[in-house]
Amino acid sequence: MRVNSKKTLTALLASGLITVVIILFLALYGFNSKEVYLVINDEERVVKTKEDVLEDLLAEQNIMIKGHDEISKRLDAILIDQDKIMINYAVPVLIKADGQSDVVYTTADTVKEVIEEQNIELGPQDEVSTPLNGKVIKSLEIKVTRVETAVEAVQTPIAYDVVTIEDPTLQEGKENIVQEGSDGVLLKKTEKVMKDGKIISEKVIQEVVQIESTNQILAKGTLKPIVKLTNASPDVAEITVDGMTFGYKKVLNNVKLTAYDAGLKSTGKSKGHPQFGITYTGTTVKEGHTVAVDPNVIPLGWWIYIEGYGFRRAEDIGSAVKGKKVDIYYDDGNFVEAFGTKRGYTVYVIGPEKP
Template identity: 35%
Template sequence: MIPIAKNIKRYFSQMNFRNFGRKEHGNLFKIRTLDIAIICIAVVISVTAGVFVFNGLKRHVVISDNGREIAVETMKATVGEVLEQTGVTVAVEDYISMPFDSKLARIQENRINIKRAVPVSVNVDGKELVIKTYKDTVKEVLSDNAIGVDDDDKLVGSQLGDKIVPDMNISIIRVDEKTVTEATPIPYKTITKDNNRLDKGLKNTVREGKEGIRQKTYTVVYENGKQIAKQLVKDIVASNPLDKIVEVGTVLNYKTSRGETLRYSKVLNMRATSYTASFEDTGKYPGDPGFGITATGARVKKGIIAVDPRVIPLGTRVYVELPGVAADYGYAVAADVGGAIKGNKIDVYLETSSAVSAWGVKKVKVYVLN
C-alpha cells in the first residue's frame, strides 16, 4: 500500500467522536475538513505518481506471427517472457527475429517477427528428404540444407526462384556428361598360300595374325546415373590388323601297306596284266640282242611296267596298289610299251610264268609319284 494512504487510514482510526460535545464537535469539524482536503490532495498525488511509475516500467511489444500482429503492453523484461505471457509458441524450425533471452526496450516499440516453417519434400540423389523450412525460395531452401545444384542439373516442377508453399515437392535430377572411349577389335584376315613342297592336308603358319584396334569416343549423358544419350564424336583406327599367313600343302600322299607315305600328283584306276621276258610274252629268246630289253633300253626286272605313253609318260615313277590284297606290287617305272597296252591299262613285269598265270587281270590303283 502507498505510504500516504497508510497514514490516512491510521489518522482516522485514532479519532473518537463520541467524547466530544456539540460545541467541540463543531470546532472539530472545521479542523477535520481541512485535514481531509490535505489528505485528498496527497492521495491524488500518490495515485498520479503510481501511474507515472507504471508507465515508466511498462514495455510496448508488437508480435508479428506469420503476418498476424498482436500488440501487447507488458511489465515482462525478455522476449521469451512476453511470448509465454501471450501464449505464442515457437518451434525449433520457425524463424524468430530476436533471441528468447533478448531484453525488451522501455522507450521504443519492440517488434518480434515470427515466420512459421512449412513442410517441403526434396527428392535428390535417390532419397526423399522431408524438410521444415521458413525460407522464401527454392534456392534458399536448398542452400540452407547444403544441397548443391550444378548448372547441368535439372529441377522438375519448380525453379530456383520459385516461392515456397506448404507441402511443395522439389525434384532434382543430377545430370552428368562424360567422355567415354571404347576400344573394339578389328579382326585380321587369314591368307592361304599353296605350298607344292608340303603334303596335302598339312598346313604351315608362316606368320601369326594380330587384331587391330578401333577407338570410338562418345559423349555420354547420364540422368541420376542412368544413360539417356550417347553421341559418337571420334572414330579412329589406333592400330591396323596384321593378317595371318598360312601355307597349305598341295602334294598328294598315300600311305602304303608297308606304312610308307608316298607323295603323288594323281592316282589312276587301271586294269593290270603281267608279263615275263619269255618268248611267249616278248617273241624273243635268250641270246637275242633285244632279249630282256625294254622299249626305253632298260633291262627288265621287278618294278618295270609297260604303259600307254599317252596316259602315263615313259620314265614316270609310280606306285601300284592292289586294293584288298595284303601286298601291293609296289614301286615301278613306266619303261616299256606293248601292243595291247592301250588307255587305262598297264602290264607289270614278273619273274616267272607261274606268277604271271597267278596274276591274271587285276584292278589296281596307280599313283603317279612326284
Template identity: 35%
Template sequence: MVEKLKDYFKKHLSSGPKAISAVMLVLAILTVVICSMRKTIIVSIDGKEQKITTLSSTYKSALSNNNIIVGPKDKAIPSLDSKVEKGAKLSIKKAVNVNVDADGKQLTIQSAEDSVEKMLEKEGIGLKEFDKVTPSKDAALKDGLKVAVVRVETKEIKETKPIDYATVVKKDDDMEQGTKKTVQEGQPGEKETISKVVYENGKEISRKLVSETVKKNPVEKIVAMGTVGVYTPSRGGKVTYKDSIRMRATAYTSSYADTGKGPGDAAFGITATGTVAKRNSNSYSSVAVDPRVIPLGTKLYIEGYGYAVAEDTGGAIKGNRIDVYFNSSSEAENWGVKWVNVYVVK
C-alpha cells in the first residue's frame, strides 16, 4: 500500500525537494498507522491452530478475508461479531451431522454443542424426567452419531372389572345319580382396580396393580347333583338305590335242616327280628345278613331275586354274605350259590 502511494505522489505532485519531503512524511505516518492497525491472531478450528494477520475490526471479516468459512451451526468463542484483539485466540468448533429419532420423526441435525443433551435442548427437543436417551445425555457429539429419544409416560388407570362367581356342587340324595339341577343362579361381582401403566413412545410396556377394591361380592352358583343310583332289572322297571355291595348269596328255608327248628317249635319260621320268614316275589322277601355289614331292617334289591328286607341272621352269614329265603327246598337248591349285586334301596 505504501509503494502505491509513492507512485501516486511521483506522478501527480511536484518533484521539488520540499514536495518530496512532504510525501515522505505522509508515507511515514501512514506506515505507522497501518502497522498499528495490523493484528496477528490465533484461529483454532477443532483444535487445529493457525496464525493470521488482519486489519479487520471483527473476527467475521478477518475470517472472510482469509477465506475461512464458518457455517451457520459452527460455534465460535468469542463471538464472530466481537472486536478483534491483538494476539487473541479464536476457537471454532465445526458442526457435525447427527441423526435424531424422536417423536416419530427421523431428523438430520447439524450441531456443534458439547453433548447430546445440549444439542437436543438447542434444537427444541425437550426431555421430561423419565424420558430415555441413547446414547446417554452427556455423550459427546461426533459425525454420524445416531441419537434415539424414547418418550416415557406413566399413568394411573382406573378400571371396573367383573369378579367371577364360584360354582358349588352339592350332593342331593333325592335325585338320581347323573342328574343335576341348578338350585341358585350365580351372579358376578364387581371390583375397582387402579393400575400403574408405563408407556414408551405411546406403547404400553408394563402394568402394575396398585390397589383393588371389591364393590360387589359375587353370588355363588349352587348345583344339586343326584347321588341316588338307578338299577334297571331285566324284568323291567327301575330300582333307585343309595349303595351297592357285591355279595356271595346262598339260599335257605324254614326247614329243620336249615334252621334247626321243626314245625312244632314255637320259633319255627320266625326271623331274628321276630317276623315270619316269607318269600314274596311281588313284594319284599326275608333275607339273612351280617348286621355289621347290612343293618337289620334295611330294604334291599337283590340281583336275580328281587326286593327283600334284612330281617334274619345266621351263624354262617358273616361279612359280605347274604342268605335269601325261599318257601321250598327245591327253590333254594335251584338258587345254589352265586355272586350278586345287592342294592340298598333308597
C-alpha cells in the first residue's frame, strides 16, 4: 500500500509541474504580445505581434515602405501595446507648369496640397486643369496655365483731311493752300489676354483723342480767263426763243441778277444832278432796255438775252457789277428794293446789233 502511495504522489507532482510550466509559458507569451493599430492610406486594421521594433513588424506583415512614402514613426522605433502607426503611400503625379513637365511622388490628399508642396505659386488668373480640392490619385495630371491680362497704350496719328474750297478770285487751274494741315494724336488702349505667354484675345478698351487734327484748306481757282469779244468774234451757236432764232457769240451760265434805278441809293445821283439818269455810255436809262454789266465780260453797247427777262442792251457799269453779274434797270425804286439778288440765270451775248 505505501509503494502505491509514493507512485501516486510522484505522478501528481509531475503533473502539477507541467501545469505550472504551461501557465508560466502562456503568461510570458501574453506579456510579450501586443496589439498595434496600422492605418494605411486611411484604412485601419489591428494586428497582434510579439515584435518589438517597427521595422520587424512591417516585415512580419509584408508591408514595404519606399523613399517617398510617409510613416508616422522611425523604422527603428520600439513598439508598445496599443501603438498606432500611420502609413501613407506616395503616388506618381505629372505636373506641367512654366514650360516643364515633371513626375513627382506625393502623399498629399488634394491638388492644392500638391501644388503647395512643389512651391508653385498661383496668380489670381492662373488656371489649373483639375479642381484644387480634387482628390489625388495615381498618375493624375495637373496642368497649370499662366494667365495674364496686360493693357498696352499706343499713340497713333490721326490723318488730317483736305478741304477744298472754290476761290473766284483765283485763276481757274490754280491752287493755293489757305491753311496747312496737321495730324492729330489718338491714344488707344488695348487689353491683351495671354496664356503661357501667347496672346489669345485682344480688344480695344479705350480711345482718346489727345490732339485734334487740323484740316488742310485748299483753294481752287474758278476764275475763267476773260476772252474779249469783238465784232469779228464769230457766233458759236444759235438759239430760238419766242419764235425768234438768233446767233450768239458767248453763253454765260449761273449769272447773278440784281436791279437798280436812277436814284441816289443806286447811283449816288439825285434829281437835278446833270448826270442823273445818264448811263456810262452816255445814253439815258430806260426800263426794259438798259442793263449795267462788267465790260470785261460783256462789251458795252452789245445786246444780250437774259433767260426769263428778254433782250437788254449793255449801256452802263457799276462798282458792284463784276464778273458774271447783270444789273437790270427799273424806274421804280421800291421794285428795285424788292428785287434782291437772283442766281443761276443763263445769259446769251449776241453782239452790237439787236436780232
